Structures are given as structure tokens and as C-alpha cells.
Amino acid sequence: MDLLLTYDVDTTSPAGRRRLRRVAKHCEGHGLRVQKSVFEIVADEKTLLKLLHDLDQIIDSDTDSIRLYRLPTDGFNHVQTLGIAQIQPHREDLVL
Amino acid sequence: MDLLLTYDVDTTSPAGRRRLRRVAKHCEGHGLRVQKSVFEIVADEKTLLKLLHDLDQIIDSDTDSIRLYRLPTDGFNHVQTLGIAQIQPHREDLVL
Numbered sequence: 364m365d366l367l368l369t370y371d372v373d374t375t376s377p378a379g380r381r382r383l384r385r386v387a388k389h390c391e392g393h394g395l396r397v398q399k400s401v402f403e404i405v406a407d408e409k410t411l412l413k414l415l416h417d418l419d420q421i422i423d424s425d426t427d428s429i430r431l432y433r434l435p436t437d438g439f440n441h442v443q444t445l446g447i448a449q450i451q452p453h454r455e456d457l458v459l
Numbered sequence: 460m461d462l463l464l465t466y467d468v469d470t471t472s473p474a475g476r477r478r479l480r481r482v483a484k485h486c487e488g489h490g491l492r493v494q495k496s497v498f499e500i501v502a503d504e505k506t507l508l509k510l511l512h513d514l515d516q517i518i519d520s521d522t523d524s525i526r527l528y529r530l531p532t533d534g535f536n537h538v539q540t541l542g543i544a545q546i547q548p549h550r551e552d553l554v555l
Contacts, residue, residue: 369494369497398465398524398526400495415541419541423542426543427542427543428540428542430540431539431540432530435530435531442526442528443511444526445514445518445524447520447521447523
């Protein structure tokens with residue numbers, strides 16, 4: 364599945380800034396960071412469940428927010444971009 | 460179409476902070492702000508083209524980035540959320 368994960372973490376406290384780093388680090392293990400708080404992730408249901416569970420342990424559910432959108436198949440390749448945004452390669456093309 | 464618009468604007472300068480406000484304000488005219496720099500937008504192709512054109516006039520294309528994802532039909536209602544994130548109503552339900 365092609366997934367888009369976006370988050371807002373309250374960084375007004377040192378603890379919040381730590382949570383932000385941990386959320387980003389955890390997402391980096393699962394996909395591509397395409398903007399400061401936006402990740403493109405390719406995952407199956409099982410991996411997704413684990414990812415959401417892990418993130419839920421990291422965030423402060425009273426102040427932080429995570430949203431996870433399911434994109435159509437090949438959704439990453441149809442993103443429209445402005446400015447420095449670029450379409451990121453997810454699946455290495457087969458080099459024959 | 461259900462669309463997800465995400466952006467990063469370089470706010471290290473006063474001009475950047477002005478651009479950020481203008482991008483957010485412009486997007487508020489087209490959809491729902493669901494996180495600091497994430498908007499859920501329902502638009503047709505023509506409106507979308509105009510929106511992207513307008514945003515392109517606002518941002519600094521050397522430092523800022525805008526990404527626009529097409530979601531499956533009813534994509535907003537299948538978003539998974541953690542923390543304070545909530546599914547936002549887009550189309551008022553018919554009150555019979």
C-alpha cells in the first residue's frame with residue numbers, strides 16, 4: 364500500500380522536541396521523508412499496524428497529531444509538486 | 460476529487476513568514492486545515508489548476524515546497540488518526 368503519513372508535534376517544550384525527533388526517526392525506518400512532517404510509506408497492513416502502535420507510544424496524545432492517508436496504487440508517482448518538491452523514487456527500477 | 464495538499468515554507472525570514480500566512484490563507488479558501496501545513500481539499504480539475512497557479516505565485520520556488528496528492532474517492536473518511544487528529548466532515552450530511 365502507498366501511504367502518506369503527516370504529523371504535528373507540539374514542540375513548545377524540550378520533551379516535545381524529543382518526541383518530534385523520535386517520530387521522524389521512526390518514520391525514516393519505514394519510508395521517505397518528503398517534507399518536514401510528511402512521509403511517503405510503502406507498507407502492508409501488518410507493518411502499518413505495528414508502525415501506528417509504535418508511534419502511539421511516542422506521541423503525547425493530548426497535544427500531538429498523526430494522520431495516515433491511503434493513496435491509490437502508484438499514488439506517489441502522481442503527486443503534483445511546486446517549488447523544490449520532487450517526486451521521490453520508492454521502488455528501485457530494475458537495472459537489467 | 461479528494462486532494463491532500465502539504466507544504467513547507469522557509470520561515471527563516473520575515474518574507475518567508477508572510478508567504479506561509481498567504482499560502483495558509485489561500486488554502487483555507489479551498490479546503491479544511493487538518494494540521495499546521497496539511498489541507499484536505501475537494502476540488503475539480505479546473506479549480507485545482509487555478510489553486511496551483513495561485514500558490515505558485517506566492518511561494519519562493521527556490522526554498523518552499525508544495526505537494527498535492529490525489530486520494531481515492533471518499534479518501535478523507537478513511538484516514539487513520541492518532542492523538543488529537545480527527546476526521547473532518549467535508550460534505551454536510553443531508554438533514555431530512
